[in-house]
Amino acid sequence: MNKLMTNxxxxxxxxxxxxxxxxxxxxxxxxxxxxxxxxxxxxxxSHHLHQNYKYLVRDLPIGNKEVMLRVNRRRFKCKNCQKxxxxxxxxxxxxKNLYPLNKSGNSKKEGSQSRHSMVEYDx
Ligand SMILES: [Zn+2]
Numbered sequence: 082m083n084k085l086m087t088n089x090x091x092x093x094x095x096x097x098x099x100x101x102x103x104x105x106x107x108x109x110x111x112x113x114x115x116x117x118x119x120x121x122x123x124x125x126x127s128h129h130l131h132q133n134y135k136y137l138v139r140d141l142p143i144g145n146k147e148v149m150l151r152v153n154r155r156r157f158k159c160k161n162c163q164k165x166x167x168x169x170x171x172x173x174x175x176x177k178n179l180y181p182l183n184k185s186g187n188s189k190k191e192g193s194q195s196r197h198s199m200v201e202y203d204x
Contacts, residue, residue, distance in 0.1 A: 092172040106147045108137075113155075118168035120159035131158040131165045138173050 086097035086109060099110040117128040133153055140148040155168045 095172050102146075105145065106149060107143065108149045108151055109140075110151045112153050113168065113170060113172075115168070118155065118157050118166070120157070120161065120164070121166055121169075122164060123159065123161045125159060125161045127157040127159050129158045129160060130155055132156040134167075136173075 083097045086100050090097055094114045095111050096114055097109050097111050101108050117126040119126045133155055136152045136154055138150040138152055140150050142148055156165050158165045
């Protein structure tokens with residue numbers, strides 16, 4: 082895990098495992114510290130891993146670099162109702178509010194309706 086990048090990203094419960102830079106894009110490989118997730122149907126927490134899905138989430142830029150988060154979203158299977166469900170990744174859904182990076186000198190304001198696009202990531 083990369084402590085510096087984890088601190089820079091500063092998202093609760095999120096670890097930056099690795100990062101790479103491809104031209105003007107910084108890709109942070111992140112994962113949730115949580116080992117379990119709660120079933121949305123019966124609220125039972127499950128650690129029975131069903132599948133992994135990788136996503137790229139576009140983040141706010143740092144300076145003139147575009148930032149993408151490579152997220153491993155796990156799919157669990159609930160023992161109680163036998164249904165698979167995706168782990169909730171609050172940091173993806175609430176990211177906009179949590180993201181504190183203002184120290185890059187980039188004073189450009191993001192449009193208020195800019196959404197994080199989540200695309201499936203292959204490999
Ligand atoms: Zn359940």
